[in-house]
Amino acid sequence: MHQATIDKTAKQKVVAICGNPNCGKTTIFNYITGLNQQVGNYPGVTVEKISGKFSHPSLPNQSIQLIDIPGTYSLSAFTPDEFIAASVLFGNFTKMDKPDVIIAIIDATNLERSLYFLLQVQQTGIPVVVGLNMSDLAAKKKIKIDRKKLSELLGGMPVVDLIGNRGIGVDELKEEAVHLLNSDLRTVDKYYSHETENAVEELIQLNPHEDRSRAHLLRIIFDAGGPAEEQFLQIEGEAGEKLLAEIRKKIIKEHSYLTHAETSVLTKKSEEIFNQVITKPDVADKTNTEKVDRYLLHPVLGPIILFGLMYFVFQSIFSWAEPFMGIIEQFFGMIASSVEGMMAEGPLRSLLTDGVIGGVGGVLVFIPQIVILFFFIAILEDSGYMPRAAFLVDRMFRWCGLSGKSFIPMLSSFACAIPGIMATRTIEDKKLRFITIMVAPLMTCSARLPVYAIMIAAFVPYKSYFGIANLQGLTLTLLYLLGIVVAVIVSFILKKTIFKTERGTFLMEMPSYKVPTAKSVLIRVYNRVKHFVVRAGTVIMAITIIIWALSYYPHQDGEALTAERTEEINQTIALSEMNIDKEFNSLTTAFSEAQIAEVSRLASAFTAVTSQEQLSSIADSMISLYPAYNEVISLYKSHEFTKLEASQALNNLPNEVAGTQIRSSYLGKAGKTIEPFFEPLGWDWKITVSVLASFPAREVIIAVLGTIYNLGSDIDEESTSLIDQMRQATWEDGEKAGMKVFSIPVAISIMVFFALCCQCGATLVTIKQETKHWGYPIGVFVYMTTLAYLGSFAAYQILTSVGL
Numbered sequence: 001m002h003q004a005t006i007d008k009t010a011k012q013k014v015v016a017i018c019g020n021p022n023c024g025k026t027t028i029f030n031y032i033t034g035l036n037q038q039v040g041n042y043p044g045v046t047v048e049k050i051s052g053k054f055s056h057p058s059l060p061n062q063s064i065q066l067i068d069i070p071g072t073y074s075l076s077a078f079t080p081d082e083f084i085a086a087s088v089l090f091g092n093f094t095k096m097d098k099p100d101v102i103i104a105i106i107d108a109t110n111l112e113r114s115l116y117f118l119l120q121v122q123q124t125g126i127p128v129v130v131g132l133n134m135s136d137l138a139a140k141k142k143i144k145i146d147r148k149k150l151s152e153l154l155g156g157m158p159v160v161d162l163i164g165n166r167g168i169g170v171d172e173l174k175e176e177a178v179h180l181l182n183s184d185l186r187t188v189d190k191y192y193s194h195e196t197e198n199a200v201e202e203l204i205q206l207n208p209h210e211d212r213s214r215a216h217l218l219r220i221i222f223d224a225g226g227p228a229e230e231q232f233l234q235i236e237g238e239a240g241e242k243l244l245a246e247i248r249k250k251i252i253k254e255h256s257y258l259t260h261a262e263t264s265v266l267t268k269k270s271e272e273i274f275n276q277v278i279t280k281p282d283v284a285d286k287t288n289t290e291k292v293d294r295y296l297l298h299p300v301l302g303p304i305i306l307f308g309l310m311y312f313v314f315q316s317i318f319s320w321a322e323p324f325m326g327i328i329e330q331f332f333g334m335i336a337s338s339v340e341g342m343m344a345e346g347p348l349r350s351l352l353t354d355g356v357i358g359g360v361g362g363v364l365v366f367i368p369q370i371v372i373l374f375f376f377i378a379i380l381e382d383s384g385y386m387p388r389a390a391f392l393v394d395r396m397f398r399w400c401g402l403s404g405k406s407f408i409p410m411l412s413s414f415a416c417a418i419p420g421i422m423a424t425r426t427i428e429d430k431k432l433r434f435i436t437i438m439v440a441p442l443m444t445c446s447a448r449l450p451v452y453a454i455m456i457a458a459f460v461p462y463k464s465y466f467g468i469a470n471l472q473g474l475t476l477t478l479l480y481l482l483g484i485v486v487a488v489i490v491s492f493i494l495k496k497t498i499f500k501t502e503r504g505t506f507l508m509e510m511p512s513y514k515v516p517t518a519k520s521v522l523i524r525v526y527n528r529v530k531h532f533v534v535r536a537g538t539v540i541m542a543i544t545i546i547i548w549a550l551s552y553y554p555h556q557d558g559e560a561l562t563a564e565r566t567e568e569i570n571q572t573i574a575l576s577e578m579n580i581d582k583e584f585n586s587l588t589t590a591f592s593e594a595q596i597a598e599v600s601r602l603a604s605a606f607t608a609v610t611s612q613e614q615l616s617s618i619a620d621s622m623i624s625l626y627p628a629y630n631e632v633i634s635l636y637k638s639h640e641f642t643k644l645e646a647s648q649a650l651n652n653l654p655n656e657v658a659g660t661q662i663r664s665s666y667l668g669k670a671g672k673t674i675e676p677f678f679e680p681l682g683w684d685w686k687i688t689v690s691v692l693a694s695f696p697a698r699e700v701i702i703a704v705l706g707t708i709y710n711l712g713s714d715i716d717e718e719s720t721s722l723i724d725q726m727r728q729a730t731w732e733d734g735e736k737a738g739m740k741v742f743s744i745p746v747a748i749s750i751m752v753f754f755a756l757c758c759q760c761g762a763t764l765v766t767i768k769q770e771t772k773h774w775g776y777p778i779g780v781f782v783y784m785t786t787l788a789y790l791g792s793f794a795a796y797q798i799l800t801s802v803g804l
Contacts, residue, residue, distance in 0.1 A: 012062065013059065013062070013064045013065070013101075014064075014067065014100050015066050015067070015100065015101045015181070016066075016099035016101075017032075017066060017068055017103040018089070018103070018105070018117075019105035019106060019114070019117070019131075020110075020117055021072070021073070022071070022384070022387070022511040023105045023107045023114070024133040024162075025068070027165055028164045028170060028173070029066065029068045030519065030523040031167045032054050032170060032174060033052025034523065049067070050527075051065055052065075052066045053065055058178055064181070066103075067099065069085045069088050069089075070084050072117070074120065075089070075120045075121070075215060076222070086216075086219060086227075087227075089102065089126065089213075090124070090212070090215065090228075091213075098126070099126055100180075100181055101129065101177050101180045101181055102121060102127070103128075103173065103177055104117075104129070104130050104131065106132060107511075108132040108135050108161075109137050109138045109141060109143065109512060111132075112270055113270075115269075115270035116266050116267065116270050119191065119270065122155065123213065123215035123218060124215040125214060125215070129173065129180060130157050130158065131160050131173050132147065133162040133164045134162075134163070134164070134512070134514075135161040135163055136166075141280065143280040144279040144280070145278055146279075147159045147161065149277045153273045154189075158176040160172050160176055165514050165515065165517045165520065167517075167519070191266065192218075192261070192262070192265055193251075193254060193261060193265065195247075195250050195251050195255075196218075196221070196251060199247035200214060200217050200218065200221070202247055203217050203221070203243070203247075206239065207235070207236060207240075210235065218262065221247065221248065221251070222262045288513065289510075289512045292513060293388070297388060302392050303392055306389055306392050310389075310411050313376045320372055321368035321371075325368050328365045329361060331361075332358070332360065332364075333361075335357055336352075336354075339357065340353055347552065347555065350552055351545070351552075354552075355545040367529055369416045370422070370528060374422075377408065378521040382516035383516050384510070384512060385513070386405075387510055388510060390407065391510070392404065393407040400488050400492040400495065402432065402435060402439075405424075405432075406424070408423055409427075409436055409440055410439075410440060413440040413445060414443045414444060416447070417766075418763055418766045420443065421440050421763065421770055422528065424440070424770065425770070432499075434771065434776065435499050438490070438494060439487040439490050440487075441760070441763050441767075442484075442486055442490065443483050443487065444480045444483045448479075448754050448755065451751065452475075452479060452754070454726075455747040455751050456476060456751075458723040459746075459747035460472050460747065479752075479755050482755050482756070483755050490783070547667070547693060550665060550670070551693060552665060554664065556661050556664055561660060562654075566650065569646045569649050570646075572646055573643060573646050576643070577639075579639075584632065584635065587631050587635065588632065598629075599632050602622055602626065603632075605618060605622075606637070606640045611644070612645075615644065619636075619637040662689065667689055667692060667693055668689055671692060672685040675688055680793055680797070681749050681789070681792045681796050682746035682796040683746070684729075685732075686729070686741075687741070687746075694759055695760075695761055701754075726741075727742060728740075729741040744799065745795070745799035745804050749792045749793075749796035752788070752791045752795045753791070753792040754788075755791075756787045756788035756791050757787075764777040765777070767780055
């Protein structure tokens with residue numbers, strides 16, 4: 001038994017909580033820290049660090065930091081989670097102190113497997129308190145664990161019974177951890193062979209000034225080619241390399257294989273401890289988990305239940321969030337309107353209403369979807385169903401480079417790619433996770449639907465086939481399938497190129513089913529929403545403000561434009577008044593006074609007309625009844641028609657001024673400049689500007705088209721006026737001047753572009769936050785934009801060539 005003294009001079013005490021995957025560690029972490037959590041990165045790596053704080057009366061005016069180490073089965077440090085766990089416990093991260101105490105959570109229903117990791121952790125020399133989680137499930141299985149004996153065999157480690165999902169035993173666990181913080185004793189038992197212990201001593205003597213724990217030195221010895229060895233050789237150089245080769249040669253001579261020197265010792269020790277502390281029935285009864293798995297893992301029923309469950313989750317994200325998203329949009333619309341009413345027109349008002357308020361609203365509008373998604377994910381994870389879902393669908397995904405765990409993120413992306421991409425955190429394999437992230441935006445999200453809706457309604461004819469399908473519905477279905485097919489192809493290419501890897505057998509532990517607790521679920525949801533708002537939200541708002549600036553400057557004088565157009569409209573009305581007087585006198589020279597009075601009476605009926613359709617209807621009726629007055633009635637009809645157009649123009653002046661502004665802005669000029677590049681897709685500059693302006697969010701294209709066509713930005717995809725304007729729109733110049741812009745090939749071209757392109761700033765920002773590197777969102781944007789352009793080009797050219 002080796003004894004040493006802990007340095008207690010650190011300003012803040014640090015406790016690390018670790019354990020195997022699915023042991024309930026994060027649930028206990030949430031109980032200890034509550035909402036007092038922070039999400040950051042481990043120094044120098046792109047792995048998320050979750051930490052929290054708690055306090056204790058014995059340490060007044062001082063908070064204790066608790067670090068949630070990723071779940072792992074070993075400290076071998078070959079996987080990302082193992083690397084993080086080992087680096088934290090060894091104190092390898094710069095700007096991070098080595099933990100003062102370790103809380104090791106182990107599964108009471110699977111003690112023997114957990115002991116292997118626990119024995120590795122013990123070699124760190126850091127005081128350890130053991131939490132026997134899921135004690136209630138162990139009791140149901142008639143498994144009895146002698147806590148006192150277990151503590152004795154582990155060198156005096158405190159052992160606490162826990163029911164983590166109900167918070168039972170958590171207070172005692174905290175007490176034991178704080179007691180160890182105030183203690184100066186730590187113990188390390190030496191389980192290894194004589195050759196291994198000699199090797200440890202030789203490495204210590206090589207550089208006595210290096211503060212390396214036994215656990216760290218063991219990783220240097222056993223993990224050939226691992227990060228511990230790499231770091232050791234960087235420091236010790238040729239002398240270290242030579243010594244390491246010599247001691248490994250001796251160990252291999254004794255044990256045949258290097259790793260066998262560790263695994264055989266720890267496995268044997270785990271069995272010894274297990275056999276001395278546990279009592280369980282010779283023949284175990286079939287558990288509830290096994291009974292439920294007969295159906296949930298059934299080769300036929302399992303996938304049916306899974307897809308039904310996922311359909312429910314998907315529909316919930318899609319439909320439940322919509323009312324709340326509408327409320328958020330209305331709320332920020334009301335704020336923007338209030339600010340507009342209180343401030344004079346100018347750049348500051350526009351910045352606040354369209355840039356800042358619009359940007360904040362553009363961030364917060366995603367919260368309902370994120371809340372609903374992570375609510376269900378937390379329930380599925382805490383209940384134990386998530387690993388089973390991944391197991392069921394892995395066979396369908398593996399050939400193209402995706403994991404079974406890609407299923408939920410991909411499905412979630414049909415509602416919105418942002419929560420879908422965030423959901424990839426359940427994928428441990430970094431390469432598989434990044435492949436999933438890079439293809440998730442290809443799923444047809446809800447933001448694409450307004451674009452599809454207006455294009456299909458305007459240009460795809462309603463043709464029925466066999467009485468059960470129509471061309472419009474078929475077009476929408478094909479757009480969904482297009483995204484799925486392209487995602488599969490891209491995944492396969494990424495698997496064979498950038499993320500080249502050969503997948504081994506898909507192994508996943510199936511934990512027992514548990515009832516999730518409200519506190520744990522809500523804390524998870526809260527942390528994910530907070531993470532999105534703080535990290536992704538700031539960048540999304542910045543992008544929104546940039547797009548606002550490009551569409552606002554150089555700014556036209558709105559009041560001057562309004563006054564000028566008002567004068568023009570009033571002159572048109574005055575000229576029409578003058579003309580009608582002259583024409584009336586000319587047409588009625590041969591009329592009697594009675595006829596003139598009758599004509600005047602008929603003309604007065606036009607003054608109550610409020611629409612052009614009503615005007616034409618009344619005029620046609622009068623002409624049929626009084627054919628002799630045909631010319632006079634037509635004269636009044638023409639005059640009233642001019643007045644109606646003028647009235648509508650005056651009412652529409654704000655929209656017309658806004659349209660003039662965007663056409664003359666940097667964004668409008670950019671659209672006109674790059675129009676030739678998009679002309680092969682069938683687009684004019686107006687479509688191009690709308691696509692550019694929709695970068696922060698796809699659905700913005702509808703509002704931008706409304707603004708460009710002088711209809712205002714508050715229209716939606718059901719606007720018949722926008723559909724009419726699009727159908728009538730013509731090319732302004734060039735060889736196509738006067739020709740119709742929109743057609744079936746153009747509509748299909750636009751929809752294909754939106755199906756494959758990633759002009760969604762929020763998605764790209766989320767990719768950056770999840771991958772911790774701008775190269776990935778840039779790569780996604782480039783490859784998806786390229787695919788979108790080529791697909792749109794092919795669609796337009798092919799459909800045009802066949803005469804559509």
